[in-house]
Amino acid sequence: MADGPSRVSRPDPGLQPERTRLAWRRTALAMTVVMVLTVRLALPLGRAGVALGAVAVLGWSAALLVCWWRVTVARRAAYSRALPLAALATAGYATLGVVVLIRGVW
Amino acid sequence: MWQAIRRWFDPQELRSVGTTPDYRFSLANERTFLAWLRTGLALVAGGLAAAQFLPPLPLAHLREVIAIALLLLGGAVAVRAIDHWARTERAIRLGEELPASRFPAVLALAVGIGALLLVAAVLVRAIGGDG
Numbered sequence: 001m002a003d004g005p006s007r008v009s010r011p012d013p014g015l016q017p018e019r020t021r022l023a024w025r026r027t028a029l030a031m032t033v034v035m036v037l038t039v040r041l042a043l044p045l046g047r048a049g050v051a052l053g054a055v056a057v058l059g060w061s062a063a064l065l066v067c068w069w070r071v072t073v074a075r076r077a078a079y080s081r082a083l084p085l086a087a088l089a090t091a092g093y094a095t096l097g098v099v100v101l102i103r104g105v106w
Numbered sequence: 107m108w109q110a111i112r113r114w115f116d117p118q119e120l121r122s123v124g125t126t127p128d129y130r131f132s133l134a135n136e137r138t139f140l141a142w143l144r145t146g147l148a149l150v151a152g153g154l155a156a157a158q159f160l161p162p163l164p165l166a167h168l169r170e171v172i173a174i175a176l177l178l179l180g181g182a183v184a185v186r187a188i189d190h191w192a193r194t195e196r197a198i199r200l201g202e203e204l205p206a207s208r209f210p211a212v213l214a215l216a217v218g219i220g221a222l223l224l225v226a227a228v229l230v231r232a233i234g235g236d237g
Binding site: 014016017019020023024026027030031033034037038040041077078079080081083084086087088090091093094095097098101104105 | 114115117120121126129130132133134136137139140141143144146147148150151153154155157158167170173174177178180181183184185187188191195
């Protein structure tokens with residue numbers, strides 16, 4: 001026991017926490033692409049477009065904060081509200097996109 | 107329905123059922139959720155890209171209809187992802203069978219049919235001679 005490797009310091013087979021951290025990072029990058037596309041679509045719509053673009057940027061900041069929070073502050077929590085919040089952000093971008101499109105056409 | 111939504115946001119509720127599994131199972135479930143979320147984000151990005159990079163189509167507002175369909179599909183994927191995550195975690199904690207789902211098959215069919223329609227549209231344009 002004393003000469004064997006400690007159970008606590010044994011590297012995790014499969015590096016599960018690291019893979020999960022990278023998955024959150026990829027998700028944050030995907031959200032960044034969606035934010036940029038939303039702003040680009042909204043900006044030509046004048047004042048309303050600027051307001052909708054601002055919503056997209058604020059939502060993106062909040063979503064990135066949630067992703068960062070999950071893999072740093074709350075990394076030891078088995079379950080996190082970061083998951084429903086990230087899903088909410090995605091559904092929110094879908095809704096925002098529909099609003100921008102409807103505003104742009106009619 | 108409100109109860110399901112409350113369940114997504116309440117880690118305490120989830121912890122109260124069954125026994126805590128090997129943390130690797132929970133992390134794998136979380137990564138599967140994130141992969142679905144990125145699928146939803148890709149559909150949303152596709153809708154936004156269709157709206158601003160497609161040329162105006164011969165049918166009035168067809169471009170906007172395609173974009174809105176992709177956006178709604180992306181949003182639905184995201185909502186279904188969190189619901190499936192919660193139900194899977196519950197099943198793991200209770201040692202039950204994982205929840206079966208037709209959703210992946212339905213999504214695959216929808217994307218496949220959409221792609222076929224686009225191929226048909228491109229061919230019609232090419233043979234029609236004005237493209």
